[in-house]
Amino acid sequence: xxxxxxxxxxxxxxxxxxxxxxxxxxxxxxxxxxxxxxxxxxxxxxxxxxxxxxxxxxxxxxxxxxxxxxxxxxxxxxxxxxxxxxxxxxxxxxxxxxxxxxxxxxxxxxxxxxxxxxxxxxxxxxxxxxxxxxxxxxxxxxxxxxxxxxxxxxxxxxxxxxxxxxxxxxxxxxxxxxxxxxxxxxxxxxxxxxxxxxxxxxxxxxxxxxxxxxxxxxxxxxxxxxxxxxxxxxxxxxxxxxxxxxxxxxxxxxxxxxxxxxxxxxxxxxxxxxxxxxxxxxxxxxxxxxxxxxxxxxxxxxxxxxxxxxxxxxxxxxxxxxxxxxxxxxxxxxxxxxxxxxxxxxxxxxxxxxxxxxxxxxxxxxxxxxxxxxxxxxxxxxxxxxxxxxxxxxxxxxxxxxxxxxxxxxxxxxxxxxxxxxxxxxxxxxxxxxxxxxxxxxxxxxxxxxxxxxxxxxxxxxxxxxxxxxxxxxxxx
Ligand code: SAJ
Numbered sequence: 001x002x003x004x005x006x007x008x009x010x011x012x013x014x015x016x017x018x019x020x021x022x023x024x025x026x027x028x029x030x031x032x033x034x035x036x037x038x039x040x041x042x043x044x045x046x047x048x049x050x051x052x053x054x055x056x057x058x059x060x061x062x063x064x065x066x067x068x069x070x071x072x073x074x075x076x077x078x079x080x081x082x083x084x085x086x087x088x089x090x091x092x093x094x095x096x097x098x099x100x101x102x103x104x105x106x107x108x109x110x111x112x113x114x115x116x117x118x119x120x121x122x123x124x125x126x127x128x129x130x131x132x133x134x135x136x137x138x139x140x141x142x143x144x145x146x147x148x149x150x151x152x153x154x155x156x157x158x159x160x161x162x163x164x165x166x167x168x169x170x171x172x173x174x175x176x177x178x179x180x181x182x183x184x185x186x187x188x189x190x191x192x193x194x195x196x197x198x199x200x201x202x203x204x205x206x207x208x209x210x211x212x213x214x215x216x217x218x219x220x221x222x223x224x225x226x227x228x229x230x231x232x233x234x235x236x237x238x239x240x241x242x243x244x245x246x247x248x249x250x251x252x253x254x255x256x257x258x259x260x261x262x263x264x265x266x267x268x269x270x271x272x273x274x275x276x277x278x279x280x281x282x283x284x285x286x287x288x289x290x291x292x293x294x295x296x297x298x299x300x301x302x303x304x305x306x307x308x309x310x311x312x313x314x315x316x317x318x319x320x321x322x323x324x325x326x327x328x329x330x331x332x333x334x335x336x337x338x339x340x341x342x343x344x345x346x347x348x349x350x351x352x353x354x355x356x357x358x359x360x361x362x363x364x365x366x367x368x369x370x371x372x373x374x375x376x377x378x379x380x381x382x383x384x385x386x387x388x389x390x391x392x393x394x395x396x397x398x399x400x401x402x403x404x405x406x407x408x409x410x411x412x413x414x415x416x417x418x419x420x421x422x423x424x425x426x427x428x429x430x431x432x433x434x435x436x437x438x439x440x441x442x443x444x445x446x447x448x449x450x451x452x453x454x455x456x457x458x459x460x461x462x463x464x465x466x467x468x469x470x471x472x473x474x475x476x477x
Contacts, residue, residue: 004169004170005168005169005170005171005172005200005202005203006202008136008137008170008171009137009172009202009206011137012100012137014039014209015039015040015100015101015139015206015209015210016040016041016042016100017040017041017042017043017044017098017099017100017101018031018034018040018042018043018044018099018100018101018102018103018210019043019044019045019046019095019096019099019101019102019103020034020043020044020045020046020102020103020105021046021102021103021104021105021106021126021129021130022046022047022104022105022106022107022122022126022144023045023046023047023053023056023057023060023066023089024067024105024106024107025067025180025182025185025366026105026143026144026178026180026185027045027103027105027106027143028045028060028065028066028067028074028078028185029071029074029180029185029186029189030103030105030143030178030189030214031043031045031087032074032077032078032081032087032186033077033186033189033190033214034210034213034214035081035084035086035087036077036080036081036086036214037213037214038213039213040086040213041086042086042087042088043081043086043087043088044087044088044089044090044095044096044099045060045087045088045089045090046089046090046091046093046096046129047060047089047090047091048091049091054091056089057089057090057091060078060082060087060089061082061088061089062082063075063078063079063080063081063082063083064078065078067185068365068366068394069182069183069364069365069366069392070183071182071183071184071185071186072183072184072186072187073186074185074186077186093129093132093133094132094133095133096129096130096132096133096134097133097134097135099138100137100138100139101138101139101140101141101206101210102130102138102139102140102141103141103142103143103176103210104123104126104127104130104140104141104142104143104144105143105144105178106122106123106126106144107122107123107144107289108120108122108123108144108145108146108293108297109289109293110293110296110297113293113296113323116296116299116300116303118147118293118296118297118300120150120154123144123146124154124158127140127154127155127158127159128158128162130159130162131158131159131160131161131162131163132162132163134159134162134163134165134171135171136165136170136171137170137171138171138172139171139172139173139174139203139206139207139210140155140159140171140172140173140174141173141174141175141176141207141210142155142174142175142176142177143176143177143178144177144178145177145178145232145233145236145290145293145294145297146175146229146233146297147229147233147297147298147300147301147304148226148229148230148233148297148298148301148302148304149226149229149301149304150175150229151173151174151175151197151199151225151226151228151229152167152173152199152225152226155173156173156199159171159173167199167203168199168200168202168203172198172200172202172203172206172207173198173199173203173225174196174197174198174199174203174204174206174207174225174228175195175196175197175198175225175228175229175232176194176195176196176197176207176210176211176228177195177228177229177231177232179192179194179195179232179235180192182361182364182366183363183364189214189215189218190214190215190216190217190218191215191216191217191218192218193218193219193220193221194211194215194218194219194220194221195221195223195228195231195232196208196211196220196221196222196223196228197222197223197224197225197226197227197228197229197231198224198225199224199225203225204222204223204224205222208220208222229297229301230298230301232294233294233295233297233298233301234298236290236291236294236295237294237295237298237319237322239280239291240286240291240294240295240319240322240323240326241318241319241322242278242279242280243280243281243282243283243286243291243322243326244321244322244323244325244326245279245280245322246260246264246279246280246281246282247282247283247325247326247328247329247465248325249263249264249282249466250282250465250466251332251466253466253467253468254465254466254467254468254471255468256468257468257469257472258468258469259466259467259468259469259470260282260465260466260467260468261448261466261467262469264279264281264282267279281448282448282465282466283329283371283420283446283447283448283465284329284330284332284333284371284372284375284417284418284419284446284447284465285326285327285329285330285333285371285372285374285375285418285446286326286327286329286371287360287361287368287369287370287371288360288361288366288368288369289368289369291326292323292369295319295320295322295323296323298319299317299319299320327374329371329446329465330371330372330373330374330375330378330418331374331375331378332465333371333375333416333418333444333446333465334375334378334379334382336444336463336464336465336471337353337379337384337414337416337442337444337463338382339463340414340442340443340444340461340462340463341413341414341442343440343442343461343475344413344438344440344442344461344475346413348379348382348383348384349382349383349384350383350384350385351384351385351413351414352384352385352386352387352411352412352413352414353379353384353385353386353387353412353413353414353415353416354386354387354389354408354409354412354414354415354416355372355375355376355379355386355387355388355389355408355416355418356389356390356405356408356415356416356417356418356419356421356424357372357389357390357417357418357419357420357421357424357447358370358372358388358390358393358396358399358401358418358419359390359392359393359419359421360419361419362419362420362421362422362447363392363421363422364392365390365392365393365394367390367393367396370396370418370419371418371446372388372418372419373399375416375418376388376399387400387402387407387408387412388400388401388402388408389401389402389403389404389405389408389409390419390421391403391405391421391423392421405423406431406435409432409435409436410435410436410437411435411436411437412435412436412438412441413436413438413441413442414436414441414442414443414444414461415427415432415436415441415442415443415444416443416444416446417443417444417445417446417447417449417450418446418447419447420447420448420449424447424449424450425449425450427449427450429450429454429455429457429458429460430458432455432460433458433459433460439459439477440459440460440461440475440477441459441460441461442460442461442462442463443455443460443461443462443463444463444464445462445463445464445465445467446464446465447465448464448465448466448467450464452464452467452470452473453470456470456473456475456476457476458476459475459476459477461475
């Protein structure tokens with residue numbers, strides 16, 4: 001820390017005016033909570049007035065949430081902070097110059113995971129906008145999940161080049177990654193511990209000052225900017241790895257005629273001193289905006305330091321392998337579907353499948369990178385006619401989502417469950433069978449939603465991920 005930054009920050013005093021760039025699943029709840037904190041006077045939410053997302057500006061300034069799906073407490077909080085004139089959404093980026101702190105919450109997808117090439121277009125534009133209006137003594141925080149090294153590298157470079165100011169001397173710079181999940185955005189920000197990593201101690205301290213007022217249960221965990229970037233990408237990579245481990249176990253259990261859920265319960269039973277067991281749930285795939293890409297951010301981060309990496313000669317990264325296993329699960333669902341149809345003498349071509357669940361996660365409308373999409377592509381390639389049901393997802397490009405579950409099942413040769421929406425746990429084998437009009441309809445369960453015996457008893461041909469104990473059952477005629 002240079003004394004210069006320290007004195008600039010103390011001269012500026014406590015953070016009062018905040019900006020949040022990117023009005024999405026991360027930026028909107030963050031801005032609303034900052035605005036609701038008595039410590040802060042005003043929060044500006046910055047949104048480009050683009051044709052695709054400009055509509056959000058007026059909605060937010062009416063106190064309405066443009067986020068789809070149920071987000072407990074968010075709409076009320078927005079109405080409150082807009083009503084109190086503590087939150088305003090604008091596309092006028094020049095107002096950044098009047099702020100004490102700016103947080104960037106912009107999507108960081110991968111253009112090409114294979115070559116580890118991220119698409120930082122939107123992020124760079126956001127950082128550039130901050131750089132254009134940056135003033136001495138301001139704090140810039142990156143909440144987006146980014147490749148380790150980005151805060152002190154690319155982001156710092158753009159900010160310094162645009163502002164002619166020096167990070168760590170004239171302004172503070174930090175990474176404080178988001179840890180939110182749809183359906184509980186506000187609670188996650190309030191209750192999860194917050195990783196805060198500055199390019200220097202003053203930046204870390206200033207960023208901690210920004211987040212402390214919005215946290216109820218969570219505590220601030222301080223570290224360097226790069227350690228914070230690794231923490232975020234690694235925590236999602238580890239979750240993806242844990243899911244891949246149980247997905248691989250599920251494939252093994254199918255091959256060995258064993259029920260993975262018995263095995264899982266067995267493994268999970270070993271508890272006690274020093275034994276932590278986080279065995280997750282197998283399923284039809286891993287979707288969403290986070291686990292599908294954060295591994296590649298971590299891999300890209302270490303690639304930059306490749307020269308110093310000591311790793312088994314010629315061995316693949318277990319993290320990338322985990323991605324491959326999880327990306328394989330929709331194809332495994334396809335293989336199970338074809339095998340089930342073959343058991344009733346049906347060729348894939350010309351068969352009809354009712355695909356249940358388009359959202360990437362249960363009881364949500366979030367359809368970012370849904371595992372159902374690669375599954376659908378494989379079904380269509382095989383000449384299978386598909387009707388899709390999802391109780392929450394309203395629309396999706398080039399895909400028709402039908403709200404009437406019975407209409408989707410009517411006349412189908414089989415049912416495939418891709419998302420564990422609670423509605424599907426009530427699926428009735430008698431009603432479903434009569435809707436299909438088939439003597440032996442098939443059901444392929446990608447989320448262990450149905451009780452196999454209830455369906456097998458009614459003449460269904462059952463296949464389930466990890467259900468080696470049932471997948472070759474005797475067909476009841
Ligand atoms: N999934 C499984 N088996 C499991 C858990 C999940 O197949 O046991 C699948 C889900 O069906 C879904 C995908 O994985 O398709 C992702 O599910 P998720 O529960 O990880 O949901 P995300 O991606 O929204 O949330 C993750 C969380 N990360 C961690 O818990 C380490 C969340 O805390 C992060 O805030 C979020 O990523 C993010 O934004 O990074």
